[in-house]
Amino acid sequence: MTFVMTALFAVFLVLSVPVGYALIIASGTAILWQGGTPTVLAVVKLFQPTQSFPLLAIPFFILSGSLMMSGTLGQKLVAFAANLVGRYHGGMGQVTVVGSTIFGGVSGSAVAEASALGSMLIPWQKREGYPAGFAAAVTASSSTIAGLIPPSIPLILYSTVSNASIASLFSAAILPGLMLAFGFMLVCYFSGRLRGFPRLTDRSQMMGFGKSLVSAAPALAMPFFIIVLLRAGIATPTEVSVIAVFYALVVSAVLYRDLTLARIKDALVGTVITTGVVMLVITASSLVGHVLITERIPALVAAWAQETLGTAVLIILMMNIIMLIVGMFLDLPAAILLLGPTFVAIGAAIGMDPIQMGVMICINLSIGLFTPPIGTTLFIGAAIARVPIGAVVKELWPFYLVAFVVLILMSYVPAFTIY
Template sequence: MTAVMTGIFAVLLALSVPVGYALIIAAGTAILFHGGTPTVLAVVKLFQPTQSFPLLAIPFFILSGSLMMSGTLGQKLVQFAAALVGRFHGGMGQVTVVGSTIFGGVSGSAVAEASALGSMLIPWQKREGYPAGFAAAVTASSSTIAGLIPPSIPLILYSTVSNASIAALFSAAVLPGLMLAAGMMLVCYLSGRIRNFPRLTDQTHLRSVGKSILSALPALLMPFFIVVLLRAGIATPTEVSVIAVFYALVVSLVVYRDLTWARLHEALVGTVITTGIVMLVITASSLVGHVLITERVPTIVAQWAQDTLVNAILIILMMNVIMLVVGMFLDLPAAILLLGPTFVAIGQAIGLDPIQLGIMICINLSIGLFTPPIGTTLFIGAAIARVPIGAVVKELWPFYLVAFMVLILMSYVPALTIY
């Protein structure tokens, strides 16, 4: 049954069928072909994940991010990042990285971040004399930091398949997210210095930095509030997501006074569409998971890894390689939901902490977002910059190096994630 499902899924992907539909068709066909599962049970398995209370956090976090990113706050964040690092070598590239890190604490979505920030910062960098390929590369790679900085949608999805604490995942993801940001800023600095990129010489005064911090403070505080509320046990993730929407509404109405009915309507429609896409993948993955569990695939794979590779170091390496390959062809949510159950079983077999495993999975699959042939943020950056994919990939190799270094540290130094 698993072989039939995998074959059909591969064919459908090759035919460019959307992932969610491909998963449902492949799993449904495999179940009908096998004949061991009643149709009613298959339908129940398909819709069962939609009844999960923690998953309600996803649309609320998406809505809060849409409300805050689409208004004046987005401009204030860019001004803050420019005042903070714009005067250094590769300053405008560093502005993109800083902006991505802060926006990650608002949106939780790498794709939303690449679209919102890229539309602002890529044309700006091109006007100032930065190569279009480099501008797209910075945006494509740094936007994936949103997969780690709370409120991370991928981490919420991982918690649903692993039963790991969302609060613990959010806390553990802050350090690797900041490490990625620091490494990418270093790449921008060295590139700017070696290639003599322009700098923002008008952002040299500390007064401008202080003023921009005050104007961007509502966004800077949001991820801090999320982590504190969760770690202190004051609210559940779903309750925190509702608080985040209320916070975004207050900031837009009272602080910036830029919330209009048109903006609210646009944010709501965008949230419904994005949530629908995510939930389609979640329901489809539940059906696939039923097929895999029925045939004991996670247990068999975990036992095979233990018996064949023996060493935990090699098993972790194998998991990373598989995730890197899968991430090149599947979007992050689908990959997490498909690989999560099997890798959690392997992690339990070798004593790998589920929090550490969750950080590994998110970093690994985030790399796939800016890796050909189907890198989502890579295509977004190239489309906005209006350059070929190849020109962007040439500029991406130092960013890959940074991401791989952080991935290795998170994979083999548990103290960095379970501190």
């Protein structure tokens, strides 16, 4: 069954069939080909994930992020970032990184962040004299920080396939996320200094730091608000996501007074579309998981890795190489749901903490989002900047270097994922 499913899935990807449909058709065909599994059971397996209470957190976190990012708060966040780092070398690139880190604590989605933040900051950087390729590269790479800063949707998906605590995953991913942000800021600083990029010195574009901090405080507080509620056991992840929506409504309506019916409608429509895409992949991965578990693929792969590679160092290296390759062709949610069960089994066999495994997987697959040939944030950044993909990739190599260093540290030094 697994061979038939894999072969069909590869063919459908070459034919540009959407990933969710490709997974359903490939796994469904494999089940029918093998026989022995009642059709009714296959249908039940397909819809079973939709009954998961923790997964309700995904649409609510998406909705809260849409409500907060689409209004005045987005402008306040950019103003805060500009006041914080705009005056330094490569300042406008650093503004993008800081903005991405903060937006990540609001949206939890790298794709949403690249679209929202890129549409504001890429044209701004181009007007100020930054190369279009560099502006797109900063946006494409830094937007992936959203995959680590709470409320990270990839981490929520990983928790569903590993049964790891969402609160622990959120806590463990904060430090790696900040390390990526700091590393990307260093790239912007040295690039700006060596290449003479302009700095933000025009006072008319900046307000006092204290004033900008107060204006952006509601968004800055969001990740800590989520972690405190989860770690203190006050609310479940799903309950926290609902509270986040209420928080976004109050902040927009009371503090910024920019909440309109049109904004609510747009946020709801966007949430439904995004959730539909994610849930299609989740339901499809349930059928794939049934095929893999029926043939004991995770256990067989774990046993093979132990017998062939022997040491944990080589096994972790193998997993990272596989993920880097898969991440170049599959979107992050699909890759997590497909690789997660097998890699969790391998991690358990070598004594790797599932929380460390989750952080490693999210960092690794996030790199795929800005890696050709099918990097989602890479294409978004290039489209907004109106430059060829090749021009953006040339500017990305130092960002890849930073990401790989953080990935290696998270893979081999458990202390960096303390929760």
